[in-house]
Amino acid sequence: MAQAVYIINGPNLNLLGSREPEIYGTTTLADIEAACASKLSSYDLPMSFFQSNDEGELVSIIQTARLEASGVIINAAAYSHTSVAILDALQSLSQPIIEVHLSNIYARESFRHHSHISQVATGVICGLGAQGYEMAIDALAKRIKP
Ligand code: DQA
Numbered sequence: 001m002a003q004a005v006y007i008i009n010g011p012n013l014n015l016l017g018s019r020e021p022e023i024y025g026t027t028t029l030a031d032i033e034a035a036c037a038s039k040l041s042s043y044d045l046p047m048s049f050f051q052s053n054d055e056g057e058l059v060s061i062i063q064t065a066r067l068e069a070s071g072v073i074i075n076a077a078a079y080s081h082t083s084v085a086i087l088d089a090l091q092s093l094s095q096p097i098i099e100v101h102l103s104n105i106y107a108r109e110s111f112r113h114h115s116h117i118s119q120v121a122t123g124v125i126c127g128l129g130a131q132g133y134e135m136a137i138d139a140l141a142k143r144i145k146p
Pocket of ligand 1: 102
């Protein structure tokens with residue numbers, strides 16, 4: 001069996017469902033995790049699903065992914081716009097990386113228009129809500145080396 005797809009979620013995404021539902025919808029992170037598990041099982045790919053509010057912990061998870069993941073899906077949330085440490089960690093990976101945002105970051109405040117992560121991402125999906133994670137899995141499944 002292939003190595004796990006790492007799905008990494010950043011700060012405040014643990015509050016999905018109740019946090020600004022007009023922007024992020026009412027789907028919870030547990031709902032997203034269940035949908036991702038089901039989608040990945042259709043590809044026979046294992047999943048490791050994470051959420052952390054802590055930048056350093058996210059860096060450590062990415063360092064583990066470097067050794068153990070077949071691919072990475074990351075929604076680094078606000079750290080996408082600020083974290084050179086997360087960019088540096090992702091830069092050390094050779095696996096495909098798909099960046100996901102639930103909201104359309106380009107239709108929001110200008111400080112959200114730039115993501116440090118996009119420059120190292122294979123692809124970027126934003127504005128499609130929880131569906132973006134499932135689309136990212138489809139894209140990764142085609143790119144993961146057997
Ligand atoms: C987000 C967009 C970010 O700008 C924001 O800070 C988030 C969530 C999204 O999924 O739309 O926390 O990454």
